Amino acid sequence: MALPTIRSICCIGAGYVGGPTMAVIADRCPDVQVTVVDLNAERIAAWNGADLSRLPVYEPGLDVVLGRCRGRNLYFSTAVEEAIAVADLVFISVNTPTKTKGLGAGQASDLKWVEACARTVAKAAQGHTIVVEKSTLPVRTAEVIQQILFASEGSGVGETQPAKSFSVLSNPEFLAEGTAIADLEMPDRVLIGGHDSEAIEALSAIYGQWVAPQKILRTNLWSSELSKLAANAFLAQRISSINSIAAFCEATGANVREVARAIGADSRIGEKFLQAGPGFGGSCFKKDILNLVYLCRHYGLEEVAAYWEQVVKLNHWQQQRIARLVISKLFGTVSGKRIGVLGFAFKADTNDTRESPAIRICRDLLEEGAVLQIVDPKVNESQMARELDQPAGDGDGSWQQVPEVLQAASGADALLLLTEWQKFAQVDWPAVAALMRRPAWLFDARAKADAAAARAAGLNVWTVGEG
Numbered sequence: 333m334a335l336p337t338i339r340s341i342c343c344i345g346a347g348y349v350g351g352p353t354m355a356v357i358a359d360r361c362p363d364v365q366v367t368v369v370d371l372n373a374e375r376i377a378a379w380n381g382a383d384l385s386r387l388p389v390y391e392p393g394l395d396v397v398l399g400r401c402r403g404r405n406l407y408f409s410t411a412v413e414e415a416i417a418v419a420d421l422v423f424i425s426v427n428t429p430t431k432t433k434g435l436g437a438g439q440a441s442d443l444k445w446v447e448a449c450a451r452t453v454a455k456a457a458q459g460h461t462i463v464v465e466k467s468t469l470p471v472r473t474a475e476v477i478q479q480i481l482f483a484s485e486g487s488g489v490g491e492t493q494p495a496k497s498f499s500v501l502s503n504p505e506f507l508a509e510g511t512a513i514a515d516l517e518m519p520d521r522v523l524i525g526g527h528d529s530e531a532i533e534a535l536s537a538i539y540g541q542w543v544a545p546q547k548i549l550r551t552n553l554w555s556s557e558l559s560k561l562a563a564n565a566f567l568a569q570r571i572s573s574i575n576s577i578a579a580f581c582e583a584t585g586a587n588v589r590e591v592a593r594a595i596g597a598d599s600r601i602g603e604k605f606l607q608a609g610p611g612f613g614g615s616c617f618k619k620d621i622l623n624l625v626y627l628c629r630h631y632g633l634e635e636v637a638a639y640w641e642q643v644v645k646l647n648h649w650q651q652q653r654i655a656r657l658v659i660s661k662l663f664g665t666v667s668g669k670r671i672g673v674l675g676f677a678f679k680a681d682t683n684d685t686r687e688s689p690a691i692r693i694c695r696d697l698l699e700e701g702a703v704l705q706i707v708d709p710k711v712n713e714s715q716m717a718r719e720l721d722q723p724a725g726d727g728d729g730s731w732q733q734v735p736e737v738l739q740a741a742s743g744a745d746a747l748l749l750l751t752e753w754q755k756f757a758q759v760d761w762p763a764v765a766a767l768m769r770r771p772a773w774l775f776d777a778r779a780k781a782d783a784a785a786a787r788a789a790g791l792n793v794w795t796v797g798e799g
């Protein structure tokens with residue numbers, strides 16, 4: 333039997349994953365119509381905006397890809413049901429944040445948006461539709477989606493339309509923000525989990541347009557769902573591991589970058605994800621590990637749960653440790669003192685601030701009365717206000733956004749580098765130091781700044797992981 337050919341794709345969720353992922357699929361598969369839908373009309377309008385430098389998601393290279401295919405075979409729309417009705421394949425790419433209340437609050441993923449999508453697909457789909465989990469989900473979520481979809485199977489929409497039927501696949505996304513386009517164009521692997529081999533091959537044929545066949549892995553549904561949680565847990569674990577060693581280096585006179593180079597040279601360990609820093613941020617690592625912890629407890633695996641929980645605990649400790657260190661070096665109080673904060677995004681090359689280490693560290697300093705002067709090339713003031721839970725202002729315990737490092741340094745006792753934006757490696761230290769109150773500090777939580785130049789300009793320098 334001929335494989336079902338995918339001619340029309342709908343992606344529900346126009347966020348950090350849905351937008352870039354569908355842009356690359358549309359770019360590489362010009363014969364496939366791709367429509368990204370979202371309930372958030374403002375977000376869709378921003379995706380449709382004429383100015384490609386003001387897309388809702390900042391990703392290097394995204395504007396170029398979008399420029400090639402938007403309006404050709406890539407569309408952004410709020411007409412969710414219409415797009416589902418004509419789709420052969422629907423990606424569910426909506427948010428799955430940690431639950432804030434009810435059963436599992438603080439650990440389990442909130443699946444209400446995923447369930448809502450399944451219900452909308454059940455209602456609006458026509459004929460046979462392949463439904464693909466793109467969101468990161470707890471193991472066995474496909475079972476829930478299947479139950480909702482299968483309950484509507486068989487119902488047609490008219491004499492001329494075939495009855496509805498569905499296949500459910502898991503196809504988790506492994507892109508990292510800041511490198512999303514490169515990750516999507518040259519993935520380490522594409523993972524497709526499912527129990528319907530025809531549906532699996534139909535989706536493989538889409539990726540096969542640009543991904544080598546040996547990089548397309550096929551598994552059962554549950555392995556695919558779990559592999560995504562496990563991959564994030566392993567990556568985050570490496571960061572907590574190196575951050576734990578960074579603290580040890582500071583106590584003993586070792587240098588974490590030398591240690592990372594030495595251990596990373598072992599091919600069994602590898603050099604990636606060994607950069608000590610202010611702790612991992614981003615919307616997923618913490619959420620996905622906590623979800624794993626919750627599921628382990630659900631299955632009675634207490635030791636396994638406690639093992640992974642420690643990765644998150646260490647991460648909190650690292651963020652707290654940095655705020656405390658700043659306070660302690662500034663003679664035990666930061667009340668009324670100006671501190672320039674270099675970077676607010678959770679990593680460089682993104683405008684995303686979800687779970688950014690800067691949030692917790694800034695909040696701790698504000699609590700102690702510091703006056704923060706924050707500079708970030710891509711994060712806007714309203715985003716900072718939302719994350720810090722207070723508007724920009726004046727006086728003790730306040731913050732303001734400033735355009736450049738020079739303004740962040742003005743009258744400051746310290747600069748605190750929290751995001752590794754390239755521009756922070758190219759600071760004119762004599763000019764900056766001249767604006768600061770002495771004794772002045774540079775706290776470099778990313779080891780990004782030119783420490784020798786800052787020292788030569790008269791600053792005291794603390795670099796993460798340097799004894």
Ligand code: NAD
Nearest residue numbers: 345346347348349370371372426427428445448467468505
């Ligand atoms: P996001 O919050 O940026 O985007 C999700 C979008 O879904 C929002 O715009 C929201 O309005 C929309 N939405 C929610 N419910 C809807 C509904 N019923 N109908 C239509 N639209 C709806 O989230 P994201 O960062 O793109 O993440 C999406 C999923 O992908 C999550 O499960 C996440 O864990 C996973 N993931 C994220 C990344 C990443 O780098 N951000 C990487 C890999 C996987």
Ligand code: UGA
Nearest residue numbers: 505506507508509571605606607609612613614616678679
């Ligand atoms: C991460 C994973 O890398 C992706 O594979 C995954 O798809 C994604 O989560 C997801 O599921 O959301 P992302 O969070 O976008 O991607 O970015 P990372 O590069 O992984 O960085 C996460 C955090 O760890 C950042 O705060 C970063 O600064 C920090 N980090 C990373 C370190 O502190 N040290 C490192 O060596 C690497």
